Amino acid sequence: MAVAGALILSACGSNDDPQAGEGENADEQIQVVAVQLTDQGCSPTTAEAAAGPTTFEATTDRTDEPELEILDGDLLLGEVANLAPGLTGTFSLTLEPGEYQMRCGRHSDPVTGTLTVTGGVGADTSEAADAAVETYRTFALGQTKILIARTQEFADAVLAGDIAEAKDLFAYAREPYERIEPIAEAFGDLDPAIDAREGDVPEAKWTGFHRIEKALWVDEDLTGMAPVAKKLVADVRLLQELTRQVDLEPAQVANGASELLGEVANSKITGEEDRYSHTDLWDFEANVEGSKAAFDAVKPLIPADQAALVAEIEAGFVDAVAVLDPYRKGDGFVLYTDLTEQDTTSLAQTIDTLAEPLSQVAAIVVAP
C-alpha cells in the first residue's frame, strides 16, 4: 500500500522551473495570455482568449512576490505564486467559454482583472477529456466488481477456516485491487483499511488483506480473522461505491498510472508488500496492468506530435510484462524468495525505464 492521496491535482504553475508549466510539452498552437502584475494590479485589466488550452505567462516588477490567480467566482482555477521580479511564471488551463476573474498581487488583494473566453475548441476538448475519464472509470468499476467477487471467495475460505484454500485465493483476490490501487488511495483511510502492511498502522487498527496473510502464513491459525474478513468485504464494496462517484480528471488518471509503477518499484520488488506469502510478483503484474489501462484511457488526449513518447511508453509496457516471463509458474509466479538480487534489479530497472517517460503524460493531457 502507499500512504498519500495520489489523485490530488490542481492546475498550479511554478515561477522557477520552466519545465513545470503544464502546457510546456504541447505545441505552439496553445494560445498565450501574458499578464503583468503591477502595483495597481493586472495589466491589461481585461484579457481575451479563445476556449481551449491556454498558457498564462505572468511577469512582475513587484518585490513582494505577488501571484496571478485565475478565478471562476470563488473557485481558483489556476495560479502562479511567489513570482520574483524578472522571472516569468507560467501555468496552463483548458478554458471553457465564460467570464473569469484575475487577481494580480497578494492573495489578500482585490480582483483587478477580467478574462473573457469565447467560442473555440473548448467543447471538443472537454468531450475528449470526459471520454478518457469515463473509459478509465469503466475499467476501474469493472475491477471493483471482480475484486468484490474474489474477495468474497477469499473471505468465505477464511470464514470456513480453510487455510489451504484461503492461501490459494490470496494473491488471486488481490489482483484487481492492485490494478486500481491509486483510486483507493484517494479515499483517506480506505487503502490502509484494505491493504496496510504490518507496522504501517497501529497493531490494534491493522485490518485487511495483509492481516489475514499473516494469520495464514505465519500463525497458520485463523482464530479472530472472521471479523477482519467480513470488514474486508465491506471495505471493497465501499470502494466500488466511491469509485462510481469519484471526480476524476485526465491528469489524475495519468498520474495514477505513474503511481502504480512507483508501487511496483518500491514495495513489490523489495518483497515488502507480501512479506509472508511472498506473492509479490502477482501484485507486480497487476500494478503494471492497471498502469497500462490508465495510460490507454488518456492516450487519445496526447497530441499527435508526441507520437515518439507514446511509442516509448508502449514499448516500455511490453517490456514490463515480458520481464516477468522467466518467473511465471503455473497460473502464477515463483515466490519472491526465489529471486536473486540480479533478478530484482532487472525487474526494477525495467519498471523505472517505463516510469520515466510515463511521468511526462500528466502534464500533456492537461492541455492536449
Next chain:
Amino acid sequence: MTDESDRAAAQSGDPHDPAAISRRRFLSTVGAGVGAAATIGGISGYALASEREATATAPISTTVPFFGPHQAGVTTPAQAHMAFVSFDVMPTADRGEVEALLATWTTAAAAMCAGEPVGTTDEGARLAPPEDTGEAVGLPAAALTVTFGMGPSLFTGELGRRLGLQDRRPGSLIDLPPFPGDVLDPRRSDGDLGIQVCAEDPQVVMHAVRNLVRIGRGTVLARWIQQGFIPATHDETPRNLMGFKDGTNNPDIASDAAMDAAVWVPQEERQAWMRGGTYLVFRRIRILVEFWDRTILDEQERTIGRHKGSGAPMGAAAEFDPLPLEAKDADGEPAIPIDAHVRLAAPAMNRGATMLRRGYSFADGLDPVTGEIDAGLLFLAFQQHPETQFVRVQNALAGVDALNEYIKHVGSAIFAVPGGIAPGASVGDALFA
C-alpha cells in the same frame, strides 16, 4: 598473533593506551593549535574565538573550539561534511578501559579540532606505523567538530553491569519506540557509543573518523559509519535531495534562550554528567528518489507543504513566513494540505515540540536489490527530551504524513550527548565519576 599478544602490544604501543599518548604533549599542542591551523594551510592568521562567531559561510580555515560549556557540533553552524560512527563496546572491555578510551578520544579529538595531528606523523620511529594516519597533514582544521554520545545499551544489561553504569542512565535517554512504517536495519541502527564528526573538508572528516576508530581498537568496534553532506555554500537554507529547503523552521542557533529551551539539558538534571548536554536522535531516511523525481510538481509541493522554488509555505509569500495553518485556498481547502509534511511536523501541531535539526544528505551508491539510487536524508536532531520532542513529532508523522509514500526510515539511533568538556578533562569524567 594471539589476542593476548595483541593486547600486550596495545598496552605498549601508542594508539591504544592513554598513558602512551601523552596527555601533556597533546595539551601543549592544543594550546598552540589555533595559530598552527592558521599557518598550516598557508592562510594568514584567521581564527575564531567562539563557534558562535563562525559565519554562515565558514572558511575552510575556521577552527571551532573543542572545549566549552557545551560540546561543539550541536549549535555549530552545520559544516558541509559529516560522518557518524556508532561503536559497540567489546565483550572483553572493562570499566577502566572504556573510561581510558574516552579520555584518549577526548585528547585526540581536541588536537584534531585544533588542526593538529594525533601524535606524530613522520617523525616517529621508522620501523613503527606513524601514530597519525597522515591524510590531514597540511590541511587546516576546516571547522572540524567531534561530538561524543552514549547510547541506551551502554547502561543496560550485561554491559551496563560490567561498566557499573546501571544507575547512570538519564530518564530522557529512552529506547525509541517502533513507529508505523519503520523498516529498520540493525546494521544501520543503535550503538553503545556514537561520535558525530563534521568539517568543511571531507578528508578532514575521514581523517578524524579513521583515527578515532583506530584508537578504539581493542575496546570498541565500529558498528556502522554513515557519511553525509550538505551544499558547500551555506548562505541559504540547504536543500535536501528532494530539492526542497530543509531546516527553515529550525530554532535559532544564535539564541541562547532558544537553545536553552529546546536543546540543552538544564542544570537541574539529576544525572550530573548530562547537565549542559543534549540528546541526539539519528534516523537514516531513504528517499525513493526515482519515484519522487517522477512525481508532478504540484504533488511534490502538496506533499511537503512548501513551494519548491522559494521555500515559502503554501499560502504564504516567503520562506521564513510563519506557516499559515489556518489559511484556506480559493476552493475552501487548507492552503497547506492536512497531510502535508510541514503541517504535521509544525510545533503548533505538536504541543510546541521543536528540535534543532542538523540534517545531512547521504548518497551510498546503488541499492543492491533494485539498482536504484540509495540516497536520502540523515535526520540528526538535538533536543532536551526525546519523548516529548522527537517521539511526539514522529508519532504525528508516521502513518499519515503524505511524505511517507516517498521515504523509508531504515536506520535509527539515540545518544545522550554529555555536557561540555573543560581543558584537561575527558568527555567521560563526569559519567564515570
